[in-house]
Amino acid sequence: MKEQILKKIESAGVVGAGGAGFPTHVKLKCAPDTVIANCVECEPIIKSDKYLVEKHAAEIIEGMEAVLECTGAGRGVLAVKRKNHEAVRELEQAVSGKKNLSVHLLDNYYPAGDEQQIVYEVTGRVVPVGEIPIKAGCVVLNAQTLYHVSRAVLGIPVTSRMVTIAGEVKAPMTVEVPVGTPVSYLLELAGGVKVPEYAVILGGPLMGRGAEDPDKEFVTKTTNGVIILPADHPLVEKKTDDLSHQLKIAKSACCQCNYCTLICPRSNLGLGVQPHKIMQALTWNNASVLADGQAALGCCSCGLCTYVGCNMNLSPDRFISEVKKELLARKVKSTQTPGRVNPFRNEIKAPSKRVIQRMGLTTYDTDIRYIDSIQSPRKVRILLKQHIGAACTAAVKEGDIVEAGQCVGKVPEKALGASVHASVRGRVVLVNAEYVDIMKA
Ligand code: SF4
Ligand code: SF4
Missing domain, CATH: 2.40.50 (OB fold (Dihydrolipoamide Acetyltransferase, E2P))
Incomplete structure (x- = not known):
């Protein structure tokens, strides 16, 4: 039975829909004790998982049950933000009477959807740097992935997904669209762009990537959002400013206040991430900190250090991501075991509202409507x-x-x-x- 389910997931082309797109049939060749459904969706503005859970909780549970069967895990936990009342209600109803399934409620903080945060919140275990959740006995799957698994079991391949189109569009929306839909079609669907000069971010505003030419972008299995911002929005400038220019500014402006490290969610999990040290190393040319790598390898590129931590308007996240990329290319591995989780971790969590406000996104954090039909180009x-x-x-x-x-x-x-x-x-x-x-x- 396990092999049959894996085969169906493979044939359907299911991948991790919440991030990098790791093939799910490969990810599930393991023996966790706990499977966690990531229904958290922590990036500001995006509402695709929220609506998916509200409309398809039963299918997500079916996907979870298929995963439990093929991995042999004893329990499935559906992690969701407590503020999403309707999604919580739907999930609680769908798990009722199922002894091995439960719903775990999370606060509205960023980045609550980071795999390491979820594993810790649900199990109290910490995934070591450079490892994946199975090292802590867990598998984490995004809600959209589980929905695709439930369809794969019925022989239906991945051909569509939920996408939120928001920001400077006339009619922000969340809608299910075919994989391969042009981004330009999504902009039309959302009533068109309201500003003459704009930038397109694919994914969430913090971790998403800027589209160089929106006319050459298409929805993939991992596209959860398309955010339109004015070209001169500070967030766009931060994402696109030349790194060597940023370094010049950092050399005179980084005061080593340490706020970036204090707020870092990976640092607070005891994973040794220290963006201020990376900034010090880069601005003071201290190569030994960089070569050692321990201050950078656990970074998840969430951007919190930049958008909320740094009061000097610097971008420690971009520097630490570059250093991490370089370390991985040189095959430097973490040698640390996780340290102590900050006992004040809960108090330090960054509330999503504050993140949205600091990023200048409050105007776009509106009630985004849901379109209840598949729109095909x-x-x-x-x-x-x-x-x-x-x-x-x-x-x-x-x-x-x-x-x-x-x-x-x-x-x-x-x-x-x-x-x-x-x-x-x-x-x-x-x-x-x-x-x-x-x-x-
Ligand atoms: S990057 Fe910003 S927050 Fe971090 S140490 Fe420098 S000034 Fe402080
Ligand atoms: S981007 Fe910044 S806050 Fe996020 S994990 Fe990396 S160093 Fe920490």
């Missing part, structure tokens, strides 16, 4: 790499007529990856090494 572009691992090889050619759900990209033999599927019925109009374009029939 005329043409979709299915990227052949939407996951960690190798790109798929196209399984169709130009001129082919494909059905929605038909596999159009296969993982090369023995490679890590996840297959991709047509999200609409139509004609294949373009195939290359990166994508398959399908015109709706």
Whole structure:
């Protein structure tokens, strides 16, 4: 049975929908005691998991039960923010009478959705730096991933997902759209952009990436949000400012006040992250701190040190992320065992409202409406790499007529990856090494 479920998840192309897109059938080849559903959605403004849970709690529970069956885990915990009353109600109703399932309520802080934070909140265990939650006996799966698992068990591949379109658009919304939907179509769907000069962030405002050319961006299995901000919004400037320019400013402005480290959620879990030390090393040219790596390797790039911690308007998150990338490229590993969790961790948590206010996003933190139907564009572009691992090889050619759900990209033999599927019925109009374009029939 376990093998059958894994096979179905693999065939459906399920990947971690909340982040990097790790293939789920590979992630589930382990034996945790606890499976945690991440229904937390801590990034400001994004509401895709909130609505998914409200509308599809039963399917998320079915996905959880399938995962419990194929991993042999004894309990499943659904972690959700207590402020999302309707989602909490739906989940509590859906788990009622199921002895191995429970709902765990979290405060409204950032980054409550970080895997390490969730594992600690639910189990009191700390995942060591450089390890994944299974080291602490847990597997964490995003709500959207579990929804996709429930469909995979029925033989339905991943062809759509929830996306929030918000910010400077006329009608912010959360809607289910086919994978491959052009971002430009989403902007039309949301009534168009209200400002002449704007930037597009794919994902949440803190951890999402800026789109260089929005016309060349398409929804993938991991796209949970599209946020439009004025081009001169401080957040956009912070994300895009040249790093060497930032370093010049940091050399004169970083006063080593240590606030960035004091607020760092990974530091407060005892994981040794110290952004102020990285700033000191970079601005004072202290290579030994950088080479040692212990102050950077546990960083999760949440951005809190920058957007809430630093009063000098510096970007320690960008520097620490660069240092971490370099350390990983040089195969430097953490040698630390987790230290003591800060006994005042709860008091130090950054309330989401404060994060939103500090980031200048209060105007966009509105009640975003939910559209209760799948909205399909005329043409979709299915990227052949939407996951960690190798790109798929196209399984169709130009001129082919494909059905929605038909596999159009296969993982090369023995490679890590996840297959991709047509999200609409139509004609294949373009195939290359990166994508398959399908015109709706
Ligand atoms: S980066 Fe900012 S918060 Fe961190 S030590 Fe320097 S001035 Fe203080
Ligand atoms: S981005 Fe900053 S606050 Fe977040 S984990 Fe890294 S160092 Fe800590």
